[in-house]
Amino acid sequence: MGRRILLTGLDTFWGGRVAAALERDPEVEMLLGMGTGAPSVLLERTEYVRADSSYSLLARIVQATQVDTIVHTFLVVDSSSMSGRALHEINVIGTMNLLAAAGAANSSVRQVVVKSSSVVYGTHPSDPAWFTEETPRSRPPRSRLERSLTEVESYVRDFADENPEVTVTLLRFANVLGKEITTPISRNLARGLMPCIAGFDPMIQFVAEEDVVRCLETVVLQSIGGTHNVSGDGKIPVSEMARIAGVWRLPISPVFTRQAAAPLIRLGWLDLPSELENLLRYGRGIDTTRLKAAGFEFSTSSAGAVERHAEVMRLGRAIGGQIAPYRYDAEVEAFFKHSPAVVRPSEG
Amino acid sequence: MLHFPGLEPPPSDPLADSARRSDVDEWGRSERWRRAARRLGSFYYHTWFRVEWEGLANIPTSGGALLVANHAGALPSDAPMIMQGIEEELGRPVYGLADNFFRTIPAIGTGWSRTGGVPAHPDNALRILRDHEQLALVFPEGTKGPSKLAAERYRLRRFGRGGFVETAMRAGVPVVPIAVIGAEESMPILFRLPTAAKLLKLPYLPVTANHLLLGPLLGSVVYLPAKFRFRVLEPVRFDVPAGLAKYPRGRIMDESEAIRLQLQDAIYEMLSQRRSVWFG
Numbered sequence: 076m077g078r079r080i081l082l083t084g085l086d087t088f089w090g091g092r093v094a095a096a097l098e099r100d101p102e103v104e105m106l107l108g109m110g111t112g113a114p115s116v117l118l119e120r121t122e123y124v125r126a127d128s129s130y131s132l133l134a135r136i137v138q139a140t141q142v143d144t145i146v147h148t149f150l151v152v153d154s155s156s157m158s159g160r161a162l163h164e165i166n167v168i169g170t171m172n173l174l175a176a177a178g179a180a181n182s183s184v185r186q187v188v189v190k191s192s193s194v195v196y197g198t199h200p201s202d203p204a205w206f207t208e209e210t211p212r213s214r215p216p217r218s219r220l221e222r223s224l225t226e227v228e229s230y231v232r233d234f235a236d237e238n239p240e241v242t243v244t245l246l247r248f249a250n251v252l253g254k255e256i257t258t259p260i261s262r263n264l265a266r267g268l269m270p271c272i273a274g275f276d277p278m279i280q281f282v283a284e285e286d287v288v289r290c291l292e293t294v295v296l297q298s299i300g301g302t303h304n305v306s307g308d309g310k311i312p313v314s315e316m317a318r319i320a321g322v323w324r325l326p327i328s329p330v331f332t333r334q335a336a337a338p339l340i341r342l343g344w345l346d347l348p349s350e351l352e353n354l355l356r357y358g359r360g361i362d363t364t365r366l367k368a369a370g371f372e373f374s375t376s377s378a379g380a381v382e383r384h385a386e387v388m389r390l391g392r393a394i395g396g397q398i399a400p401y402r403y404d405a406e407v408e409a410f411f412k413h414s415p416a417v418v419r420p421s422e423g
Numbered sequence: 424m425l426h427f428p429g430l431e432p433p434p435s436d437p438l439a440d441s442a443r444r445s446d447v448d449e450w451g452r453s454e455r456w457r458r459a460a461r462r463l464g465s466f467y468y469h470t471w472f473r474v475e476w477e478g479l480a481n482i483p484t485s486g487g488a489l490l491v492a493n494h495a496g497a498l499p500s501d502a503p504m505i506m507q508g509i510e511e512e513l514g515r516p517v518y519g520l521a522d523n524f525f526r527t528i529p530a531i532g533t534g535w536s537r538t539g540g541v542p543a544h545p546d547n548a549l550r551i552l553r554d555h556e557q558l559a560l561v562f563p564e565g566t567k568g569p570s571k572l573a574a575e576r577y578r579l580r581r582f583g584r585g586g587f588v589e590t591a592m593r594a595g596v597p598v599v600p601i602a603v604i605g606a607e608e609s610m611p612i613l614f615r616l617p618t619a620a621k622l623l624k625l626p627y628l629p630v631t632a633n634h635l636l637l638g639p640l641l642g643s644v645v646y647l648p649a650k651f652r653f654r655v656l657e658p659v660r661f662d663v664p665a666g667l668a669k670y671p672r673g674r675i676m677d678e679s680e681a682i683r684l685q686l687q688d689a690i691y692e693m694l695s696q697r698r699s700v701w702f703g
Contacts, residue, residue, distance in 0.1 A: 200526040203546035204450060210546065274529020278451050315445050329529040357526060360449070378444040 077104030079183075080295065081142040083130065083173065084149025085123055086110030088256050089190060089287070093148055094121045096292045107140055109133070110149075113403030120412065123403075129168040134176040141183040146295060147173055150227060152192035152248075154220035155259055155348040166223040167230075174234045177241065186242040188294055189231050193247045193280075193304065193361045195224045198353035204278075205362040208247075208302040218349045242300035246290065249306030249361055250354075252380045253284025254387040259346035264388060269317040270336070270347055270355065273326035277358025278310035281380040286373050290366070299369050304361035307377040313355060319378065320385045329356075447537070450518070456537035457516075464507035471648050472500070472605060474508055475703065478655035482513060487552035487596040488658065490517070490560040491587055492603050493579055493686055494568030497629040500646050501606040505560055506539060508653065518551045520561045524626055545590050552594035553665070563587050563679070570627040573611035577604075577694060579687045585679030588661070592675075595665025597658035600682055602689035605651035608700045650703035654689055 080097060084090035085108030098106050098120050106121045108114060109130065114123055126132045137145070149169060151162050170189070177184040196206045199213040216222045228245060235243035250260055263269055282305055290305050317324045325345070328335040332352055339345035363373075375383065411417055446454045468474050482488065490509075495501060506517040520543040526532040541547050543561065551559045562568055563582035571580065591598045612629040620628035634642035659682060663670060697703060 200523040200542065201544065202542070203544040204541065205546065205550065207546075272529070274531075274533065276533045278447075278449065309443055310449050310451075311444065312447050312451070315447065319444065382444075 077102050078144055078295075079105045079140065079142045080107070080144045080146060081137065081140065082106065082108045082121075082146045082148065083169070084110060084147075085114045085121070086112035087149060088115070089148040089291070090114075091116035091118070092255070092284070092288045093146060093291045094118055096288050097146075097295065100292075100296060102296065105140070105142075107136070107142065109136070113405075115403070118408075122412070123408070129164050130172045130176075133172050134179060137176040137179070137182065137184065143183055144186040144295060145173060145177055145184055145188070146291065147187065147189045148291070150190055150192070150224070152194055152220070152224070153259060153348065154218065154350060155346055159219040162219060163223055167226050170227045170230055174230055178234055178238050184241060186244065186295070186298055186300075187231075187234070188244040188291065189227070189246070190291065191224055191228055191231075191245055191247045193249050193306065193359060194221055194350050195228055195247060196359060196361065197221055198350075198357045198359050200357055202357065202359065205360040206304070207362045208304055208365055220348070220350055242298050244294045244300050245302040246294065247302070247304050247361065248287055249280040249282045249304075249359075249377075251284050251287055252281045252384040253287075254384070256284050259348055259351050261384070262346045264320050264322055264384070265391075266344065268323045268325045268345075269313065269320065270325045270327055270345055270351075271313050271317070272329050272332060272352070272356050274329050275356050276312045276314045277354070277356065278312055278360065279316070279354060279358050279377075280306040280310050280360060281316075281377045282306045282373070283375050283380040283383055286375065286380075289374070290371060293371055297370070299371075301365070303366040303369070304363050305366060306361050306363055307373055307375055307380050308363070309376045309378060310358070310360050311378045311381065313358075315378075316381050319381045320388065450541055451533075451536035452539050453537040456534070457539055460503075460538040461507065461510065464503055465511070467500070467646075468504060468507045468511065471646065472504060472609070472651040473703070474504055474651040474653065476508060476512065476653050476655065479512055481655040481658055482509060482515075482558070482599055483597070483658070484513060484515070485556070487556045487594060488558050489548070489552060489587060489591045489594070489596055489598045490558060490601055491563055491598055491682065491686075492560065492601040492653075493577075493606075493690060494562035494564045495571075495576065495603065495606040496569055496610040496646070497612050497631045497633075498610055498643070499562075499569045499606065500609045501603045501651075502560065502562070504606075504651060505601060505603070505653065509558065515558055518557055518559045520548060520559055522566055522626070524566070545586060548587075548590045549594050552590070552596045561587050563683075566626045570615065570629065571612070572615070573607070573613060573632070576607040576611065577690050579683055579690070582679045582683045585675040588675045588678045588682070589670055592661050592663050592670050593666060597660045598682060599658045600656040600686050600689075602654040602656065602686055602693060603651070604653075604690065604693045604697060605649040605700075605703075608649035609646040609651075611647075649700055650697075652693060652697075652703060654693060656685060656689055659685075 091114050094108050097103050108121050108123050109126045197212045201213045216225045336347045502519050509517050519540045521540045523542050525535050551557050564580040567580035611632045616628040
């Protein structure tokens, strides 16, 4: 019997991309995507169900569909995209409901994959150059985002302790760059600038979006459990990153940084959530030895991810904007998935 | 390398096989910056402080080793001189482990990192010593060393909690003590301003003899031309298995204290032979 997979955040960038990758695999028997909105990528055989952001419906869905794997991509790792309350609702309450559904009595779930972020390590001057999966944070979390992700991870760890028969995979991703994903960094780059804290040129890491999707796909299909750091090899200084991307560096005062940046953020000329501000001061490195030992190969390094992004930016400027995004239409999808008129070679 | 059936192979990218694009390595060190710093350091090393070494043969020419030294001078001049000296005499780079306070200062923190400094963290030290098999330099006194008054000069402070011994044990490398003479007199502290330091969030704010002679600005950056002498003591090896998660606390403290006493004795001996602060 093939894998029956439930994926959260189908409407988000990651959910859509991972669903598109997983549904190509013949081993995947059924793929069900949940999302608060319509999916943003064209999907062939993924079923879609609309849910509220805290996933209160999830227990019933898991019960009804007898899925063996839950892929939780719907964790917000960008605090500038929504209010603190919404963030808490999605990250903490959403994960709680998800784990409760997965851990219910005679649950069919055998693997849970959670997509977290290297933000959980925080950023502090007394950090080591490289965080391994076991290195604790130097200081307790202070920002809302860090607090919520730390809470999520502690729930995931509790779940793993209570359900030893379930393979629990926790992936902590470095900053992602790629042609489709929008992050605070990519929004700044699109404006032709990279903010930096004057006098600081820390080493930071990136991972290419292709590698993120492939990594999620790999840990699901290979049932790789445990906590893993995910980032391209090496680190690059912010100055060099700006140079590769061909953008101006925008130095912001090292003291009263928030106050100095606030007007620019308000005008929409700058994206500088607090986790990015900290990163631009002290940088961060995560050690990916464990993931590589598990057999995963990255297609490119940190610097390579920036180079690829620079190529995408140049192409975007040359052709003037993006190709029109895919629009989900429930009736069209229902026709292709369920109409007897459509010839489906995989069946029978 | 495993291959995953059913997954696309990673797209081949000819530029991607090396993780580096410039001369800044994963620790933030830049060869260009280091060359520039060595040129400046060379002047201080040969002309200003006229550094002389004893027992340089005690520093291993290959493999990791943890160098420990006494720390002095309001703005410590001993770290860059030891790093400069070993690089000039032995051709080996030294990773200077500095207090994390450095990282919080704009420009200084980046400059320190580009010229070979690494934030002092047990994980960083372990990586340098065990994985890269390089020389790391630490000052176990921490900021207690350079913040002491001129009246307390050459009296070693407590060696922290002996973390350097534990790191060396775990990495399976020897500890090489280096006694430093001269750094105390290059920027002697007359008194400290604790309230102002707290307001400025500095570990300490000294008023030095240099300030009195040269004024507040020049006095903060110009050293007095004391004669420097470094004596490298016999490497200390610990007959414990490397890579353990824990080592007996008592053993660590004993080893740390033994090294401290050895350094203190060497310093006193060197001082008793010194005729002049300025000419050695």
